[in-house]
Amino acid sequence: MNLVDIQNVLDNASFATLGVATLSYWVYAAFKKPKWISDLASVGMSIAALTTTGLLVARWIESGHPFPVSNLYESLFFLCWCICAVHVGAEWFSRERLIGVFTAPVATLLAAFASLVLPANMQTSAPLVPALQSNWLMMHVSVMILSYGTLLVGSLASIAYLWVTRKAKNLELRGSSIGTGGYRRVDKAETVQSEPKTSPQTSYAFQNAEGGTLTMETEAPVATALQTSSLADILDNTSYRLIGLGFPLLTIGIIAGAVWANEAWGSYWSWDPKETWSLITWLVFAAYLHSRLTIGWQGRKPALLASLGFVVVWITYLGVNLLGTGLHSYGWFF
Amino acid sequence: MQRELLSILGSLPLAITLFLVIALCSTVGTVLPQQEGPQYYQQNYPDQGKVLFGFLTWKVILALGLNDVYRAWWFLALLILFGTSLATCSFLRQIPMLKSARKWRFYDNPKRLKKFALFTEVPATLEQLIQEFQQKGFQIHTEGQKIYGHKGLLGRVGPIIVHVSIILILLGGMLGALTGFKTQSMTPDGEQFDFHQLTSPGPWTVAPKWQVKVNRFWIDYRPDGSIKQFYSDLSIIDTDGKEKARKTISVNDPMNYDGVSLYQASWGVDSILFRVNDTPWVKIPMRPLEQVINGKETWGAIIPLDNNDQAKMVLATNGLQGTVQAILFGAEQPIPISLKPGVPAELTPSLRLEVKGVTGATGIQSKKDPGTVLVYTGFGLLMIGVMMSYLSHSQVWGFAKDGVVYFAGRTNRAQITFEREFMSVASNLQNRQSGPSDVIRAEPSTLSKEPRR
Numbered sequence: 024m025n026l027v028d029i030q031n032v033l034d035n036a037s038f039a040t041l042g043v044a045t046l047s048y049w050v051y052a053a054f055k056k057p058k059w060i061s062d063l064a065s066v067g068m069s070i071a072a073l074t075t076t077g078l079l080v081a082r083w084i085e086s087g088h089p090f091p092v093s094n095l096y097e098s099l100f101f102l103c104w105c106i107c108a109v110h111v112g113a114e115w116f117s118r119e120r121l122i123g124v125f126t127a128p129v130a131t132l133l134a135a136f137a138s139l140v141l142p143a144n145m146q147t148s149a150p151l152v153p154a155l156q157s158n159w160l161m162m163h164v165s166v167m168i169l170s171y172g173t174l175l176v177g178s179l180a181s182i183a184y185l186w187v188t189r190k191a192k193n194l195e196l197r198g199s200s201i202g203t204g205g206y207r208r209v210d211k212a213e214t215v216q217s218e219p220k221t222s223p224q225t226s227y228a229f230q231n232a233e234g235g236t237l238t239m240e241t242e243a244p245v246a247t248a249l250q251t252s253s254l255a256d257i258l259d260n261t262s263y264r265l266i267g268l269g270f271p272l273l274t275i276g277i278i279a280g281a282v283w284a285n286e287a288w289g290s291y292w293s294w295d296p297k298e299t300w301s302l303i304t305w306l307v308f309a310a311y312l313h314s315r316l317t318i319g320w321q322g323r324k325p326a327l328l329a330s331l332g333f334v335v336v337w338i339t340y341l342g343v344n345l346l347g348t349g350l351h352s353y354g355w356f357f
Numbered sequence: 358m359q360r361e362l363l364s365i366l367g368s369l370p371l372a373i374t375l376f377l378v379i380a381l382c383s384t385v386g387t388v389l390p391q392q393e394g395p396q397y398y399q400q401n402y403p404d405q406g407k408v409l410f411g412f413l414t415w416k417v418i419l420a421l422g423l424n425d426v427y428r429a430w431w432f433l434a435l436l437i438l439f440g441t442s443l444a445t446c447s448f449l450r451q452i453p454m455l456k457s458a459r460k461w462r463f464y465d466n467p468k469r470l471k472k473f474a475l476f477t478e479v480p481a482t483l484e485q486l487i488q489e490f491q492q493k494g495f496q497i498h499t500e501g502q503k504i505y506g507h508k509g510l511l512g513r514v515g516p517i518i519v520h521v522s523i524i525l526i527l528l529g530g531m532l533g534a535l536t537g538f539k540t541q542s543m544t545p546d547g548e549q550f551d552f553h554q555l556t557s558p559g560p561w562t563v564a565p566k567w568q569v570k571v572n573r574f575w576i577d578y579r580p581d582g583s584i585k586q587f588y589s590d591l592s593i594i595d596t597d598g599k600e601k602a603r604k605t606i607s608v609n610d611p612m613n614y615d616g617v618s619l620y621q622a623s624w625g626v627d628s629i630l631f632r633v634n635d636t637p638w639v640k641i642p643m644r645p646l647e648q649v650i651n652g653k654e655t656w657g658a659i660i661p662l663d664n665n666d667q668a669k670m671v672l673a674t675n676g677l678q679g680t681v682q683a684i685l686f687g688a689e690q691p692i693p694i695s696l697k698p699g700v701p702a703e704l705t706p707s708l709r710l711e712v713k714g715v716t717g718a719t720g721i722q723s724k725k726d727p728g729t730v731l732v733y734t735g736f737g738l739l740m741i742g743v744m745m746s747y748l749s750h751s752q753v754w755g756f757a758k759d760g761v762v763y764f765a766g767r768t769n770r771a772q773i774t775f776e777r778e779f780m781s782v783a784s785n786l787q788n789r790q791s792g793p794s795d796v797i798r799a800e801p802s803t804l805s806k807e808p809r810r
Contacts, residue, residue, distance in 0.1 A: 271743040289724035296387040315418035
C-alpha cells in the first residue's frame with residue numbers, strides 16, 4: 024500500500040467517521056438518549072482528528088513541501104483537522120456535548136467537499152509556483168487556517184448559545200467581561216438557590232429550554248452556596264475563550280502575510296480582496312470582543328456578532344477566491 | 358462639553374460602530390472593480406435604463422470615490438477617527454482601569470464578599486487559604502487576617518499595547534503614503550531604468566538619482582515546462598556611471614539599496630533576433646498577445662510581407678525557452694513552423710527562417726517606504742499585546758474569623774476556568790479539615806452544610 028492509497032483510505036475514513044459523529048450528535052440532541060450515542064459522537068470526532076492527521080502527514084511525506092497546505096484540497100483537510108481538534112478541546116473544556124451538534128456537520132461538509140466535490144486533478148499535490156516558494160508560506164497559511172478553525176468553532180459555540188437561549192427572556196450572563204458578571208445575581212436566582220441543586224448546568228434559567236440537557240455527566244452535585252455557570256453561561260464563555268484564542272492567531276496570521284508580502288513584493292498591504300476580507304474578519308471579531316465589554320450588550324448581541332463572524336470567515340476562506348482576482352488567485356487556493 | 362465629546366470618542370459603542378462601518382465600507386472595494394478609468398464605469402454602470410440597485414450609476418461611483426474606496430477622503434477620515442478613538446479610549450478607560458486593577462483592596466466584612474457570585478466559607482486557617490491560592494498561581498498580599506490575591510494582571514496591559522500598536526501602524530501607513538513611492542518598470546535584458554517619472558509619489562517624496570541596470574534576466578523551468586523561478590541580475594549605477602552594488606534577485610528575494618527595495622514582480626518577452634535567408638540579424642519587438650497558445654501567456658509580432666495586408670508572418674512564443682512559432686499567412690493554407698535558436702528551418706524551398714535568441718524583459722517593482730519601521734514595530738507590539746490580552750485577570754479576597762475563612766473572587770475573561778479553580782480551592786480546604794481518611798470523594802458540596810440565609 025503506497026502513500027497515495029493510504030491517503031485515499033484516510034480521506035474516505037475521515038468523511039465517514041464525521042458523518043457518523045454528526046448523526047450521533049443529532050440523534051442525541053433530539054432524543055436525549057441513549058447515552059452511548061453521545062459517547063460515540065465524541066469518539067467519532069476524536070477519530071476524525073486522528074485520520075485527518077494521518078492524511079496530512081502522508082501528504083506531507085509524499086509532497087516534500089514544507090507543510091501540506093499548497094492547494095485547496097490540502098487546505099480544506101487542514102481546516103477540517105483544525106475544527107476537529109479545536110472541537111475536542113472545546114468539549115473537554117466545557118464538558119458540554121451540544122457544540123458538536125454544530126461543529127460536526129461543518130467538519131463533515133469540509134471533508135465531503137474536499138474528497139467528493141473537488142475534481143480529482145485538484146486533489147493531487149503539485150509543485151509550488153514561484154510566489155509560494157518561501158518559508159513564510161508555512162507560517163502565514165498554517166496560522167491563518169488554524170485561526171479560521173478556532174474562530175469557526177468559537178462562533179459555532181455562540182450559535183449553540185443562541186439556540187439554547189432562543190426561548191429565554193431577561194438573560195443575565197455571568198461571563199460578561201465588564202466585571203459586574205462576577206457579582207451575585209439577585210431575585211430569581213437567589214430563590215432558586217435555596218433549593219438544593221443536583222446539577223448546576225440545568226439549574227435555573229434554562230430548565231425549560233430544549234437542548235439544555237445535552238450535558239456530559241457532571242462529576243457530582245455541587246454546593247448550593249456557589250453560584251456556578253449554567254449551560255448558557257458555559258457556551259457563552261467557551262465561545263468567548265475560543266474567539267479570544269482565534270483572534271490572536273488571526274492577527275499573527277495577517278501580520279505574517281503582510282511581512283511576507285512586503286519582503287516578496289514590496290507592499291505590506293495592497294487591499295487585495297483576500298487581504299481586505301481578512302481585515303473585515305478581524306474587524307468583526309474585534310467588534311465581538313469589544314461588545315462583551317459593553318454594558319447592556321451581554322448575551323445574545325455578542326453571540327449574533329459571532330454568528331456574523333462565522334459567515335465572514337467562510338467568505339474570506341473560500342468566497343473571495345470565487346472572484347478570481349488578486350494576489351491569492353492561484354487558481355483555487357487557500 | 359469637551360469632556361463629553363471625549364467620552365463619546367473613547368466609548369465602546371463608537372468603537373463597535375467604527376469596526377462594523379469600516380468593515381462594511383471595505384467590502385465595497387472587493388465587489389466593485391477598483392482604479393479603472395472613468396470610461397469603464399460609464400460603460401458598466403449607466404445612469405439610464407437598467408440602473409444597478411436603482412442608484413449605483415457611474416456618477417454616484419465617481420462622486421463618492423467608490424472607484425478607489427481605500428483612498429477616498431471619507432475612508433481615510435474614518436481611519437483617522439478610528440485612531441483617535443483608540444487613543445482616547447486608552448487614556449480615558451484602559452489606563453484608569455489598569456490603575457484601579459493594580460490597587461490591593463482588603464475586605465473583612467462578609468456582606469462585602471457576599472456580593473460576589475463566587476463566595477464561600479470553609480473552616481480553615483488563613484495560611485491554608487493562602488497556600489491553596491498560591492498553588493493556583495495567585496500572588497497573595499496580606500494585611501492582618503485579610504488577604505488579597507491576583508493573577509493575570511498582564512491581561513489588563515495587553516489591550517493597551519494593542520491600541521498603541523494599531524496607532525503606530527496607522528501612523529506608519531500615513532508616513533509611507535506621504536514620503537514613499539512605488540513604481541513598476543518593464544526593462545529588457547541589458548538596459549537601465551531610473552526614477553524620473555514616478556506614477557503616484559507622495560507630497561514629500563524624494564526620488565533617487567541613481568539608476569538600475571538589468572545585467573541579465575532569466576527563467577528556470579521545470580522539466581514539464583512550468584516556471585520554477587525568475588532571476589534578475591541587477592546593478593545600481595550612480596550619476597557618474599559607477600556601479601555601487603550588485604545582486605541577483607528572484608521572487609521572495611529582493612534587493613535593498615539606499616532605502617529602496619527592488620522586487621522581482623513580473624516578466625515578459627521583449628524581442629527576438631531573427632533573419633530570413635541570409636539577411637543581417639533583425640531585432641523584432643514582441644508584445645503580449647490576447648490569444649493564449651498552449652494554455653500559456655503568449656508574446657508575438659506580425660511582419661507584413663506585402664502592402665495590402667494579405668501576406669504576413671506571425672511570430673509567437675510562450676516564453677524564454679527558445680522555441681518560436683512562425684506562421685505564414687497568404688498562401689491557401691497558413692503554414693506553421695517551429696523554430697529552435699540556431700537551427701535554420703525552411704518554410705518554403707526559397708524561404709529559410711532562423712532565430713538567434715529570445716530576449717526577456719524583467720518587471721521590477723521599486724519601493725521606498727520610510728513608514729515601514731513604524732509599521733513593523735506596530736506589528737511586533739500588536740502580536741505581543743494581542744497574546745497578552747488572552748490572559749484573564751483574576752482577583753480573590755478573603756479573611757479569617759473564628760476558625761473560618763471567608764473568600765470570594767472574580768475574573769474578567771476565563772469565567773469557567775476561574776470558577777473551577779475557586780471550587781477546587783474550596784474543596785481542598787474542606788478535605789484538609791475532614792482529614793485524609795474520608796477524602797476519597799470530597800466535593801465542595803460537603804463544605805457548606807448550612808444553606809445561606
